[in-house]
Amino acid sequence: MSRKGLKVLVESLTRSAKHFNKSEVECLVKLFDTMVAKASSEYAGAGFDRTVFRDILYNAFGMTDDVVMDRVFSIFDKDNNGYITVTEWVEGLAVLLRGTLEEKMKLCFTIYDLNGDGYISREEMFQMLKNSLLIQPADEEPEEGVKDLVEIALKKMDHDHDGKLSFTDFEKAVRDENLLLEAFGPCFPDIKSTVLFEQKIFRETHK
């Protein structure tokens, strides 16, 4: 890419992604280029696919949940073409690393809404929580515990009592108690990985 082209790209991304400054965007673009270079040239250098993306989430951010990682990929991949472009990359990371509460709530809700119908249903919650009990109560069916937990979550968050969580329900619950943002599983890199990532990537450019 020409220097001028890069400059234009960085400027437009700085505007659209909001949370990064120019030099930071430049770093992310550089990182993107290295990732693309490493990956197969399947997409003609325009992006990288799900596997590479998952590697990044795993290696850089310590995220492990397959379901969540897949969902994060689909959210990044806005045009749904199976690979992530530089714009999608920078804009996605902006929310993932520096999103406002609103942006983060939207992101989480989308992740948790597995079938994309606009609601988090009992079944979706069950799906996400099914492995969350480390110690099974001896006297109960293993699934009973999870079901109870789903009910507890619903009771806490389902304000309109329709048996499923709409975005409004979710938003209200999170605003009351910020800790519920990642109620059904971690969606964001933890603070440590974030700090490490930012240090590593952004410091390189300042040099």
Add this chain to the structure above:
Amino acid sequence: MGVTLARAAQWTAAGSGAGTLETTPLNESLLNQIIKFAEDFSTKHPQEAAYVFREPLEWKTQLDSSAFGEGYVINEATVQSEAKHEDGQPLLILSASTLRVRSFDQLSHLLRIAMEKKLKEAQACLEANRDPIVKILGPEYGAVEGEDTSILHLFDKVKKESGLETELKMKIILLLHQLDLQLLNSSLKQISQHERLNPATVNNEVNLLKNFCGRGEDTVLESLEYTSDYIFSNGCRAPPWRQVHGEICYLVIKPHDTDPLCITCSTAGVFLNGGKDIDYERKSDLYEDIVTFLRERSPRFVENMPKQTPRKDSEDKGKSSTVPLTTKKKASGKSKTVKIQETSKCKASSSLEDIGESSSETDEDEQPLRHQEGNTDLSAEYWGIQKLAKYVKGGDPTATLIALCSMRDFNLSQETCQLAIKDTGCLEVLINLLDTEEIKCQAGSLKILKDISQNVLIRHAIADLGGLEIMVKILDSSDTNLKCLAAETIANVARFKRARKTVRQHGGIKKLVELLDCISVGSSYQAKDTETARCGALALWSCSKSTKNKKAIRRAGGIPLLARWLKCSHTDILIPVVGTLQECASEPSYRLAIRTEGMIENLVKNLSSEHEELQMHCASAIFKCAEDEETRDLVRKHEGLQSLSDLLDNTENKQLLAAVTGAIWKCAYSTENVLKFQEYKTVETLVTLLTDQPEEVLINVIGALGECCREQENRGTIRRCGGIAPMVKLLTATNQALLVNVNKAVGGCAMEPENMSIIDSLDGVRLLWSLLKNPNPDVQASAAWALCPCVENAKNSGEMVRSFVGGLELIVKLLKSKDKEVLTSVCAAIANIAKDEENLAVMTDHGVVPLLSRLANTNNNKLRRHLAEAIAHCCMWGRNRVAFGEAKAVAPLARYLKSKDPLVHRATAQALYQLSEDPNNCVIMHENGVVKLLLAMVGSTDDALQEAAAGCIANIRRLALATEKAKYG
């Protein structure tokens, strides 16, 4: 001796070597017996005493060479006995605090030299020589655990070789054996006094508790059963191989509120075992009996226990009708003492280190006593919380978080919920969560802990579970929110001394101070910084109730930070900041800093805040700081006196009123401030506060009025506002701090003759006089001071004083007090009383002259002045002048003239003038060189001094002339 030392004596560290003897009564009595034995040895058995030990007994002594006298060769720090062994070695050597002794003779001698250090020496000796017999007789005589063959051994030896030495050895070992037996016997007596459980007591307790079991509402337990029905002949139910371990029986107890408990009763006490299927292992602490154990485990048991009335089971009557009454009383009574002991124990242990804790602390330190509620059923909340607790315990971070958030939907300010969290074992899990890396779980847990730590029991439980240490660690977290939560929780938990100490010892104070140090302070306060600082200040506020923490805050650089935040305008941060400051203002260093860092201005400013709590803390900070004159001036300069006066209108908030009146009282120490208060009509308002106020307000109000009385105008104001009557009425109060202030105020008012007549008509002087009998010297002194103006200004005061039966005797007797202030004030009062000749005569009869003379050698200028006044006035009767001379009061008085205090000079000159009427006194004065000193004083501008000095000199001269005339004339 060997056997006793090895078995009965209580050694601190198990194993040999470095062990030391504990200072227990048992050990002390053992040591005393051994000392007596050794001391008497040389006189009782002179022959054996000369026997030279195989090896010397060697130990580090505290004696030094100077203690040794005859019979020793002393060479600087080394001492050798003159008595020597055949090989030329002295039998006792002391060098560089190591002492070697080789015979009983020397040992007895040494113990006699040691005098009161005897016990220490014997202890050091035995600690260094764990088996002295080996050293004395040789290694073959060592005490062997389990058997003692030394006698047999000796017997063998005696058979083989005969001789003087063996015979001696024989005698010595028999003597030592005797001692050993004697020691063992006496220690057995002591040991057997320790209470231990036995089958009969356990059985009694079980039978008693069975009476209160059942399904009913008020029963204490559901059931309580032995695991075995078979009773061995010794009364135990435990199988023989467990009886060996002291176990008596096993019980299964079903309380109403917890799972069944399997317990073991053993001779050592009661404890939880691993279950009824042959798991005998101890799973809990030892408790002294079943009731104590259950009190710890079952809240329902505690609740219902006091409700029990002995049920009359006719068939049980013979056995239990008397038992329950007494035992039950004992049980409930005991549980209380046990609890109190626990706290006092922890107090005692902490007080060892925390000797300097502030006095306010004891009042604020709390005692964890479980509140008893009428409701005994387990609430819905309990079950709800128990269900959630399951997920907190057994879920991954996500499940845990959902459960934690749901738990907060319960009303956690309610005691049932707080205790449910504790009783379901959830509290432990919450604290364990803090120790994880999961920030969200930590936050969720802290949010709950923050709420439930409002409860005393929970606070103590959190501290016991080591929660404070982890929270202090969290203060280092990179997550601000988490830090805030931890600080807020610490603020709640650190309301008792032990917790505050834990915070300090783990470096918490420094971290909390750092929370106040936010980057944006000084420029614009951002919400987040304010919040962090608020939480930090809250925690510091709680912690600052301990003196050592106050110091730690200062050392961590907290004062300038507090000063900076004091300038902000957020009430929610100002309250903890000012709260901390006023708590710390008990330390002089803080008071100085508050003045020099310009905090007075802000404190004064915030007196006009809208928040009563903030106003209160500001006022009490000023209250504490205004002991210092410059601070008082600053309060006035920043117009704080006006604000304080205005705050007196709020009479509903008693805490605020107490703080405000306190500040006014202290500020009124400065005369300029009193004038300001006059301007604001504060005195009038204060007088209205003399009635219907709690003591802490009254103390300050009357204290303030006492200070205002220094101004004549105020004395009139108080009278006109009708303040005298309530004031005199307060003379009958019992609070000593209050009495001191009342005395002062009444004394102040009595300076006005018009006031005096009111006081007199209300019998105030008699009340003051009877306060001289108060045991508190401060009250005595203030009463005596107050009597001075009364006696001076009352009409017919002489007669009035005489009318108090035994009054004069009482005040003269007070001259025997040990308190300087009491002595000074009483001297002042006596000086006034002695103006009436009749009263002086009575006082003389009660021995006022020798008592005053006895005080003459004081160096205290204030006492000197009033003493001299009293002596001057007491000279006026009979042969008192001569008596003072005989009682050797004149020479010390003469020396007073060298004092630097002009007031002392005046009083002394007057006293000397009176005394100089007696020729003998003149001689003594002359000998003490008063003439020269008095001559200088004749030139003083003080008329009274001038006159007295001149008069005295004249008397001395006249005498000299007369003598000369007699000699040469």
